[in-house]
Amino acid sequence: MNYLTDRVGLGWRPDLAVGILEHLDGIDLLEVIADDFFSAPHRQIRALKTLAAQIPVVLHGVSLGLASSVPVETKRLDQMARLFDQIRPEFWSEHLAFVRAGGIEIGHLAAPPRSSASVDAAASNLHRAQAAVGAKPLVENIATLIDPPASTLSESDWIAGILSSSDCSLLLDLHNVLANGLNHGYNPIEFVRKIPPERITAIHIAGGKFVSAPDGTQRLLDDHFHDVPDPVFDLLEETAARAPSPLTVILERDGDYPSMDSLLAQIVQARCALAKGRARRAQTVEVLA
Amino acid sequence: MSASQLEAFLARLYVDADARANFKADPRAESQKAGLSEEQCAALEKLDWIGLEMAARSFARKRQSKRRLTWFAALKARLSRLRFPRFVHYGFYNSRNNLKRKKTSRPKNP
Numbered sequence: 001m002n003y004l005t006d007r008v009g010l011g012w013r014p015d016l017a018v019g020i021l022e023h024l025d026g027i028d029l030l031e032v033i034a035d036d037f038f039s040a041p042h043r044q045i046r047a048l049k050t051l052a053a054q055i056p057v058v059l060h061g062v063s064l065g066l067a068s069s070v071p072v073e074t075k076r077l078d079q080m081a082r083l084f085d086q087i088r089p090e091f092w093s094e095h096l097a098f099v100r101a102g103g104i105e106i107g108h109l110a111a112p113p114r115s116s117a118s119v120d121a122a123a124s125n126l127h128r129a130q131a132a133v134g135a136k137p138l139v140e141n142i143a144t145l146i147d148p149p150a151s152t153l154s155e156s157d158w159i160a161g162i163l164s165s166s167d168c169s170l171l172l173d174l175h176n177v178l179a180n181g182l183n184h185g186y187n188p189i190e191f192v193r194k195i196p197p198e199r200i201t202a203i204h205i206a207g208g209k210f211v212s213a214p215d216g217t218q219r220l221l222d223d224h225f226h227d228v229p230d231p232v233f234d235l236l237e238e239t240a241a242r243a244p245s246p247l248t249v250i251l252e253r254d255g256d257y258p259s260m261d262s263l264l265a266q267i268v269q270a271r272c273a274l275a276k277g278r279a280r281r282a283q284t285v286e287v288l289a
Numbered sequence: 290m291s292a293s294q295l296e297a298f299l300a301r302l303y304v305d306a307d308a309r310a311n312f313k314a315d316p317r318a319e320s321q322k323a324g325l326s327e328e329q330c331a332a333l334e335k336l337d338w339i340g341l342e343m344a345a346r347s348f349a350r351k352r353q354s355k356r357r358l359t360w361f362a363a364l365k366a367r368l369s370r371l372r373f374p375r376f377v378h379y380g381f382y383n384s385r386n387n388l389k390r391k392k393t394s395r396p397k398n399p
Contacts, residue, residue: 069292102297104304107352110344113332117292145347146340150295150332183340186320213339221347 005246006278010263011060011253012051019260027266029056032252034092035063036081046088052087053086058202058248059084059092063105066129066139067112067122068098074117076106077132084133090248093138093202094129096122096162102226113156114151123165138169138202143176143222147184155180156194163199170195173204174235175228179220188231189238197242205232205270206252224254228266233273240277241284298323298333302341303348313338 006029010020020027027164030051037048051057060079084092097109113117122139141159153161163170172195174188178267181188207226208217228251240247251268253263298320301308312319320330388390 069296098296098300101293101300104297104300105352106300106348107355108348110299110303110348113292113295115292117300121292144340145344146337149336150301150329211343213343215339217339219340219343 004250006240006248006271006274007056007058007246008251008267008274009058010251010267013100013257015112015257016253016260016263018243019263023260023264024055026267027055029058029090029248029250031058031060031252032087032089034059034061034080034083037083045083048087052089057087057089058250059087059089059136061092061094062109063099064094064125065097065099066094066125066137067096067118068101068122068125069112069118072125072128074132077129080129081133083277084135091138091202092133092135093140095140095142096159097142103130107141111142111146111148113148114153114155115228116161117151119153119161119165122162126162126166126168131207136166136168138171140171140173140204141176141180143173143179143208143220145183145219145221156191160199161197162220163196163236168199169201170199171202171204172200172239173206173222174232174239175204175206175208175222177235178229178231179208179222183219184196186234192235192238193242197239198237198244200243200247201245202248202250203236203254204250205236205266207232224252225237227258227262228269234268236270236273237277237280240274242277249274294324295329298325303345305344305353309341309345 008028009029009031010016012020012030012032020030032048037045040048048057059080064076064080066072080092082136093108093257098112099106099109113123126139128138139159139162141155151158159170162168172192174192177188177191180186181191205228206220206222206224208220208224209226211221213219236249251263251266251270302312305313308319316334316336317330318332
């Protein structure tokens with residue numbers, strides 16, 4: 001990498017373990033799903049600590065529901081805090097989503113209505129999370145097949161509002177930006193340009209598939225079962241051209257696993273996109289100077 | 290009315306096909322029944338129906354795959370905690386070895 005300490009890593013999945021351990025020299029860091037270890041036996045925690053001693057590890061939560069309008073349960077925050085203490089990751093992250101409400105578990109990340117009330121609720125949850133865990137989480141934008149009803153703010157304004165109220169950094173998921181842009185009719189590049197660049201410190205890249213809607217149109221589903229498409233690398237270049245901080249990029253893959261060579265090739269492609277973006281940024285900075 | 294009531298209403302629409310059908314038949318009545326504000330009811334009438342159905346299907350798949358994983362993880366954890374009493378273990382081991390020894394034992398020198 002040629003710009004400060006930009007890094008590209010991979011999401012740790014048990015199915016990829018052998019390949020990852022064989023190719024640690026080609027992977028800068030690993031992102032571990034925290035929830036998989038909340039009630040793990042001691043020997044699994046020990047194994048994770050051993051892994052963290054070999055390569056930088058970051059924790060990623062998927063079930064806290066930090067953008068919920070009700071306070072996150074203390075029990076869940078305590079689980080994250082305990083794991084954070086045990087593993088001592090470089091950072092931890094969670095989604096700007098709600099995953100349960102009124103006693104109903106949705107089972108996945110749902111987008112809350114975007115309003116000033118949900119900005120305040122998310123900021124309050126983020127303060128509680130920081131107090132419980134002892135470190136601010138990075139917050140991630142989610143993909144949604146339905147534009148949340150009763151929204152009064154655009155997605156970029158809503159995210160910027162939460163970042164500003166909570167003083168948190170952003171884990172920008174570029175495939176989610178692409179999917180929401182295509183599904184809800186906005187330009188993904190313009191979206192990236194509207195996000196405060198100084199808040200972007202980490203990035204997710206992934207692939208998805210088009211699914212047919214009952215009306216014959218198609219929507220992009222963010223399933224992490226496919227290779228990273230070229231438009232996501234274009235968005236990565238754009239982000240690298242704007243963000244002043246070093247970026248941590250994580251390639252996510254959750255199924256239909258390809259060969260390790262294919263995943264490593266996508267990591268290399270991400271490094272190329274970062275390098276291109278950083279070169280553009282260097283030129284802009286020179287012109288401004 | 291509160292944002293939490295709206296989230297709870299949406300959560301029910303995402304997981305319950307009957308609730309979706311009732312809502313589609315009469316959006317205003319269903320949202321009023323849930324105690325939502327006039328503003329929220331009006332917003333829900335303009336809901337993206339196709340997006341709702343697609344999101345509900347996607348959430349259902351996720352819940353199903355999690356249930357499968359949870360079941361498998363529970364079984365794996367249970368099996369890994371199983372400990373045979375030592376005498377059973379050794380008994381099994383020794384009886385197998387004895388069996389092998391018997392089968393492969395050479396005839397004594399005459």
